Amino acid sequence: MAIATINPTTGETLKTFEPLKDTEILAKLDLAGKSFEEYRQTSFLERSHWLEQAATILDQEKPDLGKLMTLEMGKPLKAAIAEVEKCALVCRYYAENAANFLADVPIETDASHSFIKYQPLGVILAVMPWNFPFWQVFRFAAPALMAGNVGLLKHASNVPQCALAIEDIINRSGFPKGVFQTLLIGAAQVANLMADDRVKAATLTGSEPAGISLAVASGKQIKKTVLELGGSDPFIVLESADLETAVSTAVTARMLNNGQSCIAAKRFIIAESVADQFEKLLVEKFQALKIGNPMAADTDLGPLATPDILQELDQQVKNAVKSGGKVLTGGHPLTEMPGNFYPPTIIIDIPVDKPIAQEEFFGPVALLFRVPDIEAAIKLANDSPFGLGASAWTTNTEEQNRLIQEIEAGAVFINSMVKSDPRLPFGGIKRSGYGRELSIQGLHEFVNVKTVWVN
Ligand code: NDP
Secondary structure, three states, X not given: OOEEEEOOOOOOEEEEEOOOOHHHHHHHHHHHHHHHHHHOOOOHHHHHHHHHHHHHHHHHOHHHHHHHHHHHHOOOHHHHHHHHHHHHHHHHHHHHHHHHHOOOEEOOOOOOEEEEEEEEOOEEEEEOOOOOOOHHHHHHHHHHHHOXXXXXXXXXXXXXXXXXXXHHHHHHOOOOOOOEEEOOOOHHHXXXXXXXXXXXXXXXXXXXXXXXXXXXXXXXXXXXXXXEOOOOEEEEEOOOXXXXXXXXXXXXXXXXXXXXXXXXXXXXXXXXXHHHHHHHHHHHHHHOOOEOOOOOOOOOEOOOOOHHHHHHHHHHHHHHHHOOOEEEXXXXXXXXXXXXXXXXXXXXOOOOOXXXXXXXXXXXXXEEEEEOOHHHHHHHHHOOOEEOEEEEEOOOHHHHHHHHHXXXXXXXXXXXXXOOOOOOOEOOEEOOEEOOEOHHHHHHOOEEEXXXXXX
């Protein structure tokens, strides 16, 4: 894939970049390794100060940074600006909390003195996707840098200007040179990076094939990885739910980021008794969404990020229909518009045993399933190779407890959509990946948890 900015709203190639040469990659690795030796000696106070500075820059420059994101990957501008604000939030969260999270933990044993000490690992590689081009990077960088690690970013090839802007923000914040560097390289270079002694661990957010490839390369070197991969999150609505709120939230949960979010609600599992009403309201709300130029303030749904994603989604919808699914609204790419536009789409009646029911739809397509009761709802929710998040709607406490207990996912949200929050761990089980980001758990992924025993 060429490293380039191609406007998904128009299809126009705006800027292309030459990938780094091998010698340039080696020079950056060298700088990262050397920077780590000095950076690890800096205090939490210094690191917090730099990260606070990054938050200030993000807040000050959010209109331009938002525009850059929208230009490169097509999310509505208001969402892009909100994403920059969330990056500032995660920087402030770790600036304030990291020192506590990483403080020595005394443990009473039969030693005269024993404790846990957290130390940085070194150079961490982040392989990141285009869908939240700023957020995904900052939620890695803020804890990693606070822990005393240094970062190398291999961003998705379609968001090179975002990747360079992030490096620039971190440099301008005062962090020492080489603590965070962007590598404009293709995916094929990642395995070589993992084989380099200076790189100690890696994190990847993206597709299953990319995750497998990184895990294999890291496994060969016995290096730690965190993987945040796809999801086909269930959105369960039971009889006692507040239906109006559930439907409005369903629209947001599915359409977030033009439907291209790993934690978007993708399979809507609705109790038979309220299914007709839910379906009718969802169709109305999907049809009322404004599709168009993502730079416009009143646009709800912009284009998909690349022509490939559009084509794959179109093929999946065709397969769903071939498998017995019925389209209630949408169902075809909007070929009359330039760019990668696909309309809000609802598909019902896909037989649950068909392979397509197990796939992740990375775009504005909702799959609706009807179930007789909570038993069937939980069974269907868990009948997925993925296990990222789940949203479930019921006012019955006993049902809430069952859902919390029995849903197989990294997160369960009751009467709310699934969302990430710096204060809470984020990540999946099953084929959605492993490890956690955010919160104290995210910070502890890339540290040496050293046991100290003194007699
Ligand atoms: P990819 O997984 O291909 O891209 C994500 C990142 O991984 C990019 O930086 C990419 O680089 C890199 N990458 C790709 N292949 C490899 C590899 N073999 N080894 C190492 N790094 C690699 O996502 P796509 O953009 O192709 O999207 C396809 C699907 O991925 C979506 O339909 C969705 O299912 C899933 N996805 C999930 C995301 C999530 O948030 N969990 C985010 C994005 C995608 P490069 O761009 O240079 O190829």
